[in-house]
Amino acid sequence: MVNKISIEDSIVNFGQNHLIISRKEGFAVLNNDKSKDRFMKVKSIIKYEKGAESFNNILDKLNVKENVTPPFSLLIDNVEVEDVVAVTNDFVTAMVSLEMDNMESDNKYSANTLSGITRPIEKINILIFIDKKLSKKSLLKLNMKVVEGKVLGLWELDVRNKLNELFTGKSHDSIIIACRDFEESSGTDLLEVEKLVKTCVSQAIVKALRSSGYSVNITDFINNVGVEIDDLVEAGMDLCVGVEKTEKIYQKLKNQILKSLGDINVITLIMAGIRVEEDYQKHRLEEVDADDDPAYLYADEVLGMAIANQIAGTKAMFNFKRYDEEKPGIISELGPMLDDVFAGLVAGCMSKIFEE
Numbered sequence: 524m525v526n527k528i529s530i531e532d533s534i535v536n537f538g539q540n541h542l543i544i545s546r547k548e549g550f551a552v553l554n555n556d557k558s559k560d561r562f563m564k565v566k567s568i569i570k571y572e573k574g575a576e577s578f579n580n581i582l583d584k585l586n587v588k589e590n591v592t593p594p595f596s597l598l599i600d601n602v603e604v605e606d607v608v609a610v611t612n613d614f615v616t617a618m619v620s621l622e623m624d625n626m627e628s629d630n631k632y633s634a635n636t637l638s639g640i641t642r643p644i645e646k647i648n649i650l651i652f653i654d655k656k657l658s659k660k661s662l663l664k665l666n667m668k669v670v671e672g673k674v675l676g677l678w679e680l681d682v683r684n685k686l687n688e689l690f691t692g693k694s695h696d697s698i699i700i701a702c703r704d705f706e707e708s709s710g711t712d713l714l715e716v717e718k719l720v721k722t723c724v725s726q727a728i729v730k731a732l733r734s735s736g737y738s739v740n741i742t743d744f745i746n747n748v749g750v751e752i753d754d755l756v757e758a759g760m761d762l763c764v765g766v767e768k769t770e771k772i773y774q775k776l777k778n779q780i781l782k783s784l785g786d787i788n789v790i791t792l793i794m795a796g797i798r799v800e801e802d803y804q805k806h807r808l809e810e811v812d813a814d815d816d817p818a819y820l821y822a823d824e825v826l827g828m829a830i831a832n833q834i835a836g837t838k839a840m841f842n843f844k845r846y847d848e849e850k851p852g853i854i855s856e857l858g859p860m861l862d863d864v865f866a867g868l869v870a871g872c873m874s875k876i877f878e879e
Contacts, residue, residue, distance in 0.1 A: 525609040528652045529616040530703065536589075540572040542604050543589060544652070550701040552596050553662040562659050567595040568650065568701055570620065572603055596699055600648050608731040610723045614654035615716070617672070617723035619731040622646040644690070647673060647728070648697040651720060656706040661713055665720050669698050672721040676728025680737060687747040741790045744797055748861060750853055755780055758852035759869040762845055772876070779872040783834050789868070792830045796823070796864035803859065816859035823860045827867030834871025835878065843870040 526535055528544060536543045545567040552563045569591065571581055581599065585591040602620035609618045624643040649669055657665070674691045682690045742752065756777045760768055783789050803813040813820055827847060831839035846854065846866035854862050854869070 525607055525618060527611070528609070528618075529611050529614050530652050530654045530701075533652070537604060538589065540574065540604065541585070541589070542570040542607060543591060544568045545591075548704070550596075550652075551657070551662075551703065551705040553659070553666060553698075553700045554596060555666060555698040562662070562705070563594060563596065564705070565594045565596050565701075567591055568598075568699060569595055570598045570600070570602075570604070570607060570618075570648075570650065573599045573601060596701070598648055598650065598697055598699060600646065600697075602648070606734065608727050608734055610727040610730060612719050612723050612726075615719040615723050616652040617669075617720070617727040618650040618652075619724070619727040620648045621731050621735050622648065623735065645693075646696055647692050649673065649699070649724060649727075651698070651700040651724070653700070653702040653716060653720070655702055655716065656704045657702045657716075658706050658708060661716075662700055662702070664713060665700055665717060666698060668717045668721045669700065669724050672724025673728055675721065676725040676732070679725065679729055680732055681739065682732065682737070683747055685747075687749075741784050741793060744794060745784075748797055748800070748857075750857070750861075750865060752777060752780055754853035755865060755869050758846075758854050758865070759873045761851035762849055763873065766877075775876045776872055779876050780868065783868065783872055783875075786833065788833050789830055792826055792833070793864055793868065796826050796860045800858050800860040813859045820859060823863040826860065827863030827870075830864060830867035831871035831874070834868070835874035839867075839871040839874035842874045843867050846870045846873075 525542065528535060530546065530550075532548075533544055533546045536545070549564055549566045550568060552565050552568070554561055554563065569585065571585075573581065576584075578599070581597075585595075585597075598620075600620055600622050602622055607618055607620045609616060611617075622645045624645045651665070651669060653665075670692075673696070677690055677692065684690050745752075756773055759776050759780075760773060763772070766772065784793075802808065803811065806812070816823075824847065828840050828843055831843040835842075843866055846869055847863055850862060850866070854866050857865060
């Protein structure tokens with residue numbers, strides 16, 4: 524719960540569905556909403572959970588019940604007050620509220636769902652309070668640092684969309700930056716301010732994501748590169764010979780894959796392959812070009828054999844060669860690192876279920 528901000532003489536008041544931060548001398552504000560005056564002098568900054576209320580009804584409630592009079596900056600979202608996250612570092616406070624999609628449309632859900640987040644992020648709202656007087660030019664520069672801090676926080680937890688692209692927020696995300704007052708010149712040394720703003724925003728984004736239930740497991744990583752567990756089961760069964768392919772064997776293989784994905788060593792090897800594959804695809808190292816899966820590249824096979832060996836020992840390493848050469852099912856569609864990584868996983872699990 525937010526009960527104090529970096530501007531010492533500010534007053535923080537809570538209501539059932541609102542948060543009002545006021546100051547006798549008011550605040551100088553930069554608002555990124557282009558439909559409004561970007562620079563304002565306000566008495567209060569308000570975060571209001573809208574629910575089903577109309578805009579006019581909200582204004583009436585604030586005026587009559589809370590005795591809030593213009594001018595003020597108003598942020599309306601669908602986030603409960605207790606879910607607002609705040610981080611204060613010295614003279615800067617960053618407050619973040621994550622608006623989550625209500626998922627009324629299944630198509631919308633599937634298109635926008637982010638890895639590790641059960642409900643897609645619809646909007647990120649950020650309030651910044653700086654216990655200094657700043658020029659309008661300085662506030663504009665700090666607005667960029669807020670954006671950088673937001674992206675840094677999302678990047679830190681590797682938040683991605685279903686296209687496996689890094690999620691950096693949306694164009695309609697709200698940013699309000701408040702300081703003590705406007706000053707004519709840029710007398711304040713901005714370097715320290717910029718650093719603190721960026722750090723506070725980044726930390727608040729991470730804290731808000733954690734509070735919203737954000738978590739990523741190895742299955743999410745695998746899904747993000749276009750591989751489903753059932754795809755691996757099908758690939759494994761494609762080279763299954765000498766036994767009848769019953770539903771029982773399919774299920775046994777699936778259970779073994781899921782069990783193996785609980786092994787920290789298997790997880791580590793798969794993550795290594797996924798990260799290197801991305802570096803190859805993005806051509807991040809000028810010395811490396813693996814687009815054609817060159818014959819002299821064998822580190823991918825080392826990873827695959829290590830995974831197979833971890834799951835079922837020496838016999839699985841021989842089985843790995845079969846899956847590496849034949850590349851059944853989904854394995855044939857993967858890049859130079861991932862085809863071997865998942866060939867090793869499937870080969871190891873296939874060997875394991877026939878041990879008895």
